[in-house]
Amino acid sequence: MLTLLLLIIPLLAGGLVLVTKNNSAKQIALLAALIELATACVAFVQFKANASTQFGFSYAWIPSAGITFSAGIDGINLLLVMLTAFLVPLIILSTFRQLYKNASVFYALILFMQGALIGVFTATDAFLFYFFFEAALIPVYFLAAIWGGENRVKVTFKFFIYTIFGSLFMLVALVYLYSQTPGTHTAQITAFYQLGLGSYTQGLIFWAFFIAFAIKMPLFPFHTWQPDTYTESPTPATMLLSGIMLKMGVYGLIRFILPIVPIGLQTWGNAAIVLSVIGIIYGSIIAVQQRDMKRLVAYSSFAHVGLMAAGVFSKNINGLQGALIQMLAHGINVVGLFFVIEIIFSRTKTRNIEQLGGITQRAPYLTVYFMILMLGSVALPLTNGFVGEFLLLSGVYDYNKWLGAVAGITIILGAVYMLRMFQRAMFGSKSSFTEHISDLSFSEKMVLFPLAFMVFWIGLYPNSFLALTQPAVLNLLNSIHY
């Protein structure tokens, strides 16, 4: 029942916020998100670290067709639910110094988004998954299209077409899989694991899923919507997209491709992992020369997600556990980085690193938090990024040592572009833009402190999360039948 609660709280609260006055919308939204976080913490504490699906529910939806409204939480889901529940209140709090027009709609959309994301991460019925997968697009589409930058219309349109295009492939695949289930048919995801499809069919379904999830993350070469969308969207939407929504894609790889089409993966896995690794290097190299901080972090995120995908495709425990812990770490780091950029932008009206400089002289707190998030992002040991990248790279290395070595170049290039951005913005002499920049406000510290805290928690004691996901991951690996 906990799952149902987690699903309903943000949706109900979203409805409530929609009908409240604009000036109290953000407080109510924050309160709702905190209640959601508390509920998720209850789930985190009560969760038993085994492979079973817990706190579940199931209602008949279209009983004649075997489609149910059912959801539940296993270790893998729990991690993503925690990530969502942890980030959304911070994202809401990060907007407290901004004034958005039609605030009640703005905050309602964030909450609806959260509800849909929780739905994606907990659904145990394939069609319910698909429903939330699509539904999550609507709020973020409006957030970007209404409150975004100058080119928002063109950019969000491209984003929308891209993702819808991908999802259609997935829909076809799901309908086919559903039709293959025995008897009166069922849409339970776990039922799809037992179908034993032929290798040709598996190949087709593999690509259908791959395209859908590759666009969502995005993977090379399906990524050209991403830098523009991340840059043009209002920062809260960018945070939702990069912090949480892209994890839908990685989650999809783990939940669908690995167990449903293992033979397809065996046939096409090399191609998929090579594309992922190309994306890592390609994205990192592009990030090296970017001047717009938001676009730079967008490309860095593109590179990071490539490594997560490569880890999943390497099909071993290190790669999968690495992908899971890296989803958590990346969500925290990227949301923090986008927030730091927003803080700088809101004060200086520029995100161009050529125009910045010397910020550390006026804003030591901002410098320290930025530094911590940057170190997490470049995977320094004892920060969250290290655990993920270490496991991911060792997973890919186990799959193929040369791919592992090439993917490993990310730790060099990551340092190149992140240190360049940090140095240009924070060090050197002050510019006319940064001359009067002020340090962090209280509410900004309240956002950054929990993020920094998590950077070190995951870095220092990752076993508190790895132990939760391990049984589910082992179970998943065991359920792969060739």
Add this chain to the structure above:
Amino acid sequence: MSFLVLIPLLPLLGFLINGIGFRRIPKNLVGIIGSAGPVAAFALSVYAFISFQAQGSAPIHVHLFDWITVGTLNIPFAFQIDQLSLLMLLIITGVGSLIHIYSVGYMHHDEGFGKFFAFLNLFLFFMLLLVMGSNFVIMFIGWEGVGLCSYLLIGFWNKNTNYNNAARKAFIMNRIGDLGYLLGIFLIIQQFGAVEYAVVFEKAATMAVDSPAIVAITMLLFVGAMGKSAQIPLYTWLPDAMAGPTPVSALIHAATMVTAGIYMVIRSNVFYSLAPDTLDLIAIVGLATALLGASIGLFQNDIKKVLAYSTVSQLGYMFLGLGVMAYSPSFFHVMTHAFFKALLFLGAGSVIHAMSDEQDIRKMGGLRHKLPVTFATFVVATIAISGIPPFSGFFSKDDILANVYQHSKIMWGLGVLGSVMTSFYMFRLLFLTFFGTFRGTKQQEHHLHESPLSMTLPLVVLAVLSAVGGFLNVPEALFGSMKLSGFMAPLYELAAKANPVAFAHQHLSHTQEYVLMGVSVGAALLAALGAYVVFVVKKSVPAADGQETGLQKLVYNKYYVDEAYDAIFVKSMRTASDLAYSFGEFMIDLVVNGTGKVVKNAAAKLRLLQNGATSFYVFMMVLGITVIMLWNFWIK
């Protein structure tokens, strides 16, 4: 032995207090807090050393908690204390304490005083983790952590863009090495299913000499050492790192961090003893680096740059020693080098302090009268590094060269050539700085003064150590008993069992040893004499910038290696980045938009409504699905 945990924790505590309380804690207190941690850690290290000797020679294992557990792989957060880590502990906390005390005086006028001590403490924490860890991943925490601190301290004066660039260069070049190290760890995990030294080495000892896996592991780990210990081709960051405050150069870029690579090889001696090919490579790289560094040092005019290239060169000697399996002699040199090179840097700092931040030795001269303590200690260090007996450098360098001689006489000859250059550039530095007449401005001359006690005291202590440190390992030929080598011997027992042939080399006769010593000492003395003639008798001063000619110009500009790296790697990466961003992204988009147009054209023919916004259709479709599903749910 659970008090061992305190050794790294005390400096960490210092970092947290000074870091969080920065600008709120009064300066005097900052210095005391900052120095107290290292001093206490040193006391504990001495205590640990004594207790260890009392209980035998077996390593002590302290398990704290399981850090990363995935599948069957467990990476514990644990410490291993044995002969090697104890010696490193003593060097790090001992020299570290002295440098902290020195910094109280040296950095006193700096506005970032608290920040400086915080970073220095953090460095000690990571350096201690590096040598105390009981597995390769804990070593890697320290390995990257000291790199971070190095970055923060090189760019300590972060208003200066050149300093920031030097800091970034150091971090990135180290990261290149770190990738090698990381891949080495992955291969270790793949081969042995573990990362703990005890487990891994036990299994490795059963493998054959020259097994491909062992060779690959040793090569990959050595790439890491090239970065951290500034060996060819990854050495160019170290001279630039001199942008940091001088105590940083002494502690991080001379005495401790840069010796991490040597520590790692000795720690992994079971691997390396099984991989003769890798050892040969290490010896060649080490020798080449020793000669390259020394030759560049001959013509540098910045007091810190001379010392930096000297460090590169001396590190090369240590690797040369490792390459011929002279593990203990190499470590002996790590130790004596920590004494005399820290002393040289601190002495240079004292000079720079007195010269109002002037670093060009062409503008110095005659300082021995105004800076007597600095001068006296600098002389000791110069004699020590030049390998003139009975000071420490003689014993350690001689120990390495004697082993090299048994391996290859040509290498020995080149090694002696290197020490001739060493002696020459060091005495050149000494004479140009402290002898002759003052060549700076009147203002600087007026300001000349000896440094305060907090700075001269560490100089004196280090001078004593540089003078007598060599007696720790006196060879039998000179009626000694090789105490240090004896103490370290248990470290190689497993390797000797795994590859007995490699350890069964013959000892030189005493006569041979006397000849070798005579040749190298004589050569060093001649070089010193040469420097005396040129710079004291003839009073020549190096040419002004841009006036150098021919070979001198080539060497003065460091063989243009930086320029070559810039042209080959940096520029091509930038070009690739611009190309990928403008052309690559454009091409991909072209395909995407093309696909989009096809879809759009098809859609146009099916158009039912007049409004034509595709997003509207798509949105309606999703909405429709939603409504149908909800309707089904609530009605049924």
